[in-house]
Amino acid sequence: MNGFRRLLAATLATFGLLASPVPVFAAQAPIHFADLNWESGSLITDILRIIVEKGYGLPTDTLPGTTITLETALANNDIQVIGEEWAGRSPVWVKAEAEGKVASLGDTVKGATEGWWVPEYVIKGDPAKGIKPLAPGLRSVSDLPKYKDVFRDPETPGKGRFLNSPIGWTSEVVNKQKLKAYGLDDSYVNFRSGSGAALDAEISSSIRRGKPVLFYYWSPTPLLGRFKLVQLEEPPFDADAWKTLTDADNPNPKPTRSLPSKLSIGVSAPFQKQYPQIAEFFTKVDLPIDPLNKALAEMSVKHTPPRQAAQAFMKAHPDVWQAWVPKEVADKVSAELK
Numbered sequence: 001m002n003g004f005r006r007l008l009a010a011t012l013a014t015f016g017l018l019a020s021p022v023p024v025f026a027a028q029a030p031i032h033f034a035d036l037n038w039e040s041g042s043l044i045t046d047i048l049r050i051i052v053e054k055g056y057g058l059p060t061d062t063l064p065g066t067t068i069t070l071e072t073a074l075a076n077n078d079i080q081v082i083g084e085e086w087a088g089r090s091p092v093w094v095k096a097e098a099e100g101k102v103a104s105l106g107d108t109v110k111g112a113t114e115g116w117w118v119p120e121y122v123i124k125g126d127p128a129k130g131i132k133p134l135a136p137g138l139r140s141v142s143d144l145p146k147y148k149d150v151f152r153d154p155e156t157p158g159k160g161r162f163l164n165s166p167i168g169w170t171s172e173v174v175n176k177q178k179l180k181a182y183g184l185d186d187s188y189v190n191f192r193s194g195s196g197a198a199l200d201a202e203i204s205s206s207i208r209r210g211k212p213v214l215f216y217y218w219s220p221t222p223l224l225g226r227f228k229l230v231q232l233e234e235p236p237f238d239a240d241a242w243k244t245l246t247d248a249d250n251p252n253p254k255p256t257r258s259l260p261s262k263l264s265i266g267v268s269a270p271f272q273k274q275y276p277q278i279a280e281f282f283t284k285v286d287l288p289i290d291p292l293n294k295a296l297a298e299m300s301v302k303h304t305p306p307r308q309a310a311q312a313f314m315k316a317h318p319d320v321w322q323a324w325v326p327k328e329v330a331d332k333v334s335a336e337l338k
Helices: 002-019 039-056 067-075 091-098 120-124 141-147 170-181 196-208 222-226 239-246 269-274 276-283 289-302 306-316 318-322 327-337
Strands: 031-035 060-064 081-086 102-105 113-119 160-164 188-192 214-219 229-231 263-268
Touching: 031 039, 031 067, 039 060, 039 081, 039 276, 039 289, 039 306, 039 327, 067 081, 067 091, 067 102, 067 263, 091 102, 102 269, 102 276, 113 120, 120 229, 160 170, 160 196, 170 188, 170 214, 170 239, 196 214, 196 222, 214 222, 222 289, 263 269, 263 276, 269 276, 289 306, 306 318, 306 327, 318 327
Parallel strands: 031 060, 031 081, 160 188, 160 214
Antiparallel strands: 081 263, 102 263, 113 214, 113 229
16 A cells, blocks of 8 residues: 555656646755855855756755865765855865865856955045054055054954954964965964854954954955955965965964855756756856855845845846856746745
8 A cells, every 4th residue: 555655646646746837845855055154154154055046947055164174075966066166275175176076166156266355444534533643654464563563452462363263164274374374374363263253253343443453354245335444465376385374283384375266056966967958057146246256245234144145135236146057947947936
């Protein structure tokens, strides 16, 4: 009897699939996206998920983890998609890509960057707020030793504070090694926030109070959409030096700016083979950085959930995302957004 019920259920599902103009994948396992814990990553992820779910009729979900654990999971096909992948930065990714286990698709946000930043008022002052320049000669990371007292660490007398990424992010290792490579170990504390949200809160609080703060950050992000910031100059990029920065165990890291930023969508090899139409869509994703930064700033200020922010962005910029997919897919998604 149980066998008959299974056969009947399968038969009904088959006829339901054939009769519907939109594919029904009730029994299909969801496509696992990385649950990225920074604003741009979460917003982009939900934009992609909405299109996959509403346009292609495929179920999705998200799985959490640090950058490195998620890249490892992608290589093992335990997850299938990383919506914002800074490809080529971690040894985990480089190895998996060389072995053909993962691929980076598209050039999703042109103009993306990362580095070390300070508020503009630290260098130029802000007469409207009564803030005088505190580090008028600050241009480069090489200038930082003479300004360590400006960025004084409240817990370590005689040293400045550098706000690094949370532990578990690839950039945290790179920044730790940069402090050594730039000869800043003796003058700055490597302060790691507990999360991306904690890093944001520390920076935002300092800026609101007009206080000096030195920090690692990247774009696209809400901060670059909200505040006037200055990125410090670093030595020209050197590929061999970069390898010493991504290796946490290298005792003698060499100075270089970070690998030129190229954001893409990371996918597992089995996913790319199983869903060529989705992979093709991913190669066309192109998010203009200024509208994206603006959307991220609004998302941050209003504490908008990523899915809601993604829907708002797609409604406001249909010309952006509709260019990525066939018309019939775009029409299905548009109908769901109304």
